[in-house]
Amino acid sequence: MIWHPYEQSQPCIKALAHAVSALLQRAIAQSGAARLAVSGGHSPIPLFTELSQSDLDWPKIHITLVDERFVAPNDPDSNENLVRRYLLVGRASQARFQGLVTHVGDIEASVDQANRDAAPATLAILGMGEDGHTASLFPNAPELAQALDPSQTRDYISITPPAAPHRRISSTLASLLRAQHRILFISGSQKLQVFEQAAKQSTPDHPVSFLLTRVDAPINVYWHP
Numbered sequence: 001m002i003w004h005p006y007e008q009s010q011p012c013i014k015a016l017a018h019a020v021s022a023l024l025q026r027a028i029a030q031s032g033a034a035r036l037a038v039s040g041g042h043s044p045i046p047l048f049t050e051l052s053q054s055d056l057d058w059p060k061i062h063i064t065l066v067d068e069r070f071v072a073p074n075d076p077d078s079n080e081n082l083v084r085r086y087l088l089v090g091r092a093s094q095a096r097f098q099g100l101v102t103h104v105g106d107i108e109a110s111v112d113q114a115n116r117d118a119a120p121a122t123l124a125i126l127g128m129g130e131d132g133h134t135a136s137l138f139p140n141a142p143e144l145a146q147a148l149d150p151s152q153t154r155d156y157i158s159i160t161p162p163a164a165p166h167r168r169i170s171s172t173l174a175s176l177l178r179a180q181h182r183i184l185f186i187s188g189s190q191k192l193q194v195f196e197q198a199a200k201q202s203t204p205d206h207p208v209s210f211l212l213t214r215v216d217a218p219i220n221v222y223w224h225p
Contacts, residue, residue, distance in 0.1 A: 001199065001212055001213075001218065001219050001220075001221060002218060002219070002220045002221065003221050003223075004016075004220060004221060004222045004223070005223050005224075006222070006223065006224040007224070007225065008224060008225075009046070009187065009224045009225075011224075012187075012222055012223070012224035013046045013047055013050050013224075014050065015222070016047055016050075016183070016185060016222045017047060017050040017051045017054060019183070019220070019222075020036075020047075020051060020054075020123065020125065020183070021051070021054040021055075021056055023122065023123050023181055024036060024056055024061055024122060024123065025056060025057075027122040027180070028056075028057050028060050028061070032060065033060045033061070033062065034060065034061045034062070034122040034123075035061075035062045035063075035064070035119060035120070035121045035122045035123075036061060036062070036063050036064070036095075036121065036122060036123050036125070037063075037064050037065065037066045037121040037123070037124040037125070037171070037179065038063065038064075038065060038066060038083060038087065038125050039065075039066045039067065039079070039125060039126055039127045039135065040065070040067070040068070040069075040078075040079025040082050040083070041079075041082075041127055043127050043185065043186075043187065044125065044127065044185065045082070045086050047125075047185065048082075048083070048086035048087035049086055051087060051092065052086070052087050052088070052089050052090040052091060052092040052093075053090050053091055053092075054091065054092070055091065056091070056092075058091055058092050058093075058094040058095040059094045059095070059096070061092075061095045061096070062095070062096045062097075062098065063083065063087070063088070063092075063095050063096065063097045063098075064097070064098045064099075064100075064117075064121070065079050065080065065083070065099060065100050066124055066125070066126060066135045066170075066171050066176075067079065067100075067135040067136040067159075067168055067169060067170040067171060068080065068099065068100040068101055068136075068168065068169045069165075069166040069167075069168055070101060070107045070110070070158075070166055070167040070168060070169060071101070071166055072101065072104050073099055073101055073104075077165070077166060078101070079100075080097075080099040080100070080101065083097065084097070098117055100114050100156065100169045101169070102114070107158050107167055107169065108158060110169060111154075111156050111157065111158050111169055114155070114156040114169060115154050115155055115156050118155035118156065118175065120175075120178045120179055120180065121178075121179040121180065122179070122180050122181065123179065123180065123181040123182070123183065124171070124176055124179040124181070124182050124183070125183050125185060126176070126182065126183065126184045126185070126208075126211070126219075127184070127185060127186065128184060128186050128191060128194065128195065128198075128208050130190050130191060130194055131194075131206075132194050132197075132198050132205065132206030132207060132208050132209065133207055133208065134184070134207060134208040134211065135170045135171045135176065136159045136161065136168035136169070136170035137159070137170055137173065137207035137208075138159065138161045138162060138163075138164065138207070139162075139204060139205055139206070139207060140162045140204075141159050141160055141161055141162060142160055143157055143158065143159050143160065144159075144204055144207065145204075146172075147159065147170060147172045147173060148172075148173045148204065148207065148210055149172075149173070149174065150173065150174055150177070151174070152172045152173070152174040152175075153174070154172055154174075154175075155171060155172060155174075155175035155178075156169055156170065156171060156172065156175070157169075157170060157172050158170075173207075173210050173211070176211060177211075177214065177217045181220075182211060182217065182218070182219040182220070183219070183220045183221075183222065184208070184211070184212075184219055184220070184221045184222070185221075185222045185223075186221070186222070186223050187223060187224050187225065188225065189225065191223075192223060194206065195208075195212070195221070195223070198212055199212045199213065200213075201213060
């Protein structure tokens, strides 16, 4: 785990966007394409806005989602909707995008399609909730053990959050570990406390801990107050 603390939000966002751009640019130079998996929620909006103006070869970048609420793609709660509004604009509008809800009304069909379309990401950008979840790997979710199984062959799985609204389609831990690079982006004192606790040991009480404590799959963590 590599820790990148910042005292203010704007320098953090700019440094993070620069790091993301550099990783994508390197992948394009090496293999001719890059695959970026992003998370939703309100936290990444400033990053998406900054990143959308980056001078990258966007037609060679394939963007997908780390996780998604099982709602229609145009629903206000949809991560796809968020990405289309804040990331797939400006220069980044030329990127290719694949959402996760492909069969509205049938979550398992959408999960099956997501697994057929899946490929290891160049970079997965993750967030974290105050309950220690990342992606949609929620503590006490009935499917959590399957999702955290390091031998899991599926990239995506359906998740039923114990408290949060909407069923979810989530990346499995195994798929996140298969990504070439991982970044966790968090902010605020409350999440800092959760992060510090989760970084001590792997526990299903804080699913993000299974990424933070891996020595064979480094993760860069960016934080600002």
